[in-house]
Amino acid sequence: MRRRPKYSIIKKTKIGRFSRVYDQVNLYGGKIGKNTKIDAFVYVEEGVTIGDNCKIRPFVFIPTGVTIEDDVFIGPSVTFTNDKYPRAHGEWKLLQTRVKKFASIGARSVINPGVTIGENALIGSGSVVTRDIPDNAIAFGNPARVVSATISPRVALARARTTKGSTRP
Numbered sequence: 001m002r003r004r005p006k007y008s009i010i011k012k013t014k015i016g017r018f019s020r021v022y023d024q025v026n027l028y029g030g031k032i033g034k035n036t037k038i039d040a041f042v043y044v045e046e047g048v049t050i051g052d053n054c055k056i057r058p059f060v061f062i063p064t065g066v067t068i069e070d071d072v073f074i075g076p077s078v079t080f081t082n083d084k085y086p087r088a089h090g091e092w093k094l095l096q097t098r099v100k101k102f103a104s105i106g107a108r109s110v111i112n113p114g115v116t117i118g119e120n121a122l123i124g125s126g127s128v129v130t131r132d133i134p135d136n137a138i139a140f141g142n143p144a145r146v147v148s149a150t151i152s153p154r155v156a157l158a159r160a161r162t163t164k165g166s167t168r169p
């Protein structure tokens, strides 16, 4: 890890080289890959795996059962979930959620438990993802619907841009 944040709680977590964890982050019993950025106020529960070269923006919640592969972008205030029928007491069933490599999830989206977001898929801001999203699709809305089965050249170009403004710290 590149810097050790003073006001974060990091326990039993393996963090790869060149990764950065900012302040007010909770990490417990999970694994973070190399060169991944975890911004402030991110809460990650036990056993979560986050891959290499990911960017997790502020105020993200990632509970147990979520796996995030390499090169994934998670926008600010994205909320993952892991229990479809939650209640305060008794047994519950953990559902596994997966975000495949190079996917991006727009700000404030909610990801229902048990879904898979496909490789290189793009989820628009404010979406509620209730079903699997195929590889390379663009989806948005509540519930999120696929609006494009492929990433158009225009969007691909915009995502690939390395000019000022797209290189977030």
Ligand SMILES: CC(C)(COP(=O)(O)OP(=O)(O)OC[C@H]1O[C@@H](n2cnc3c(N)ncnc32)[C@H](O)[C@@H]1OP(=O)(O)O)[C@@H](O)C(=O)NCCC(=O)NCCS
Binding pocket: 075, 076, 105, 106, 107, 108, 122, 123, 124, 125, 126, 127, 138, 139, 140, 141, 155
């Ligand atoms: C989904 C997204 C990639 C679509 O971008 P785009 O292909 O350029 O689409 P446009 O902006 O041309 O919008 C096309 C239509 O979809 C609608 N739309 C776009 N994004 C939407 C969203 N997130 N939710 C609902 N509708 C949306 C627009 O209102 C527009 O509708 P209209 O044709 O009726 O006016 C983009 O809007 C988005 O949400 N990006 C994520 C932003 C984000 O969270 N970034 C995090 C970094 S801080």
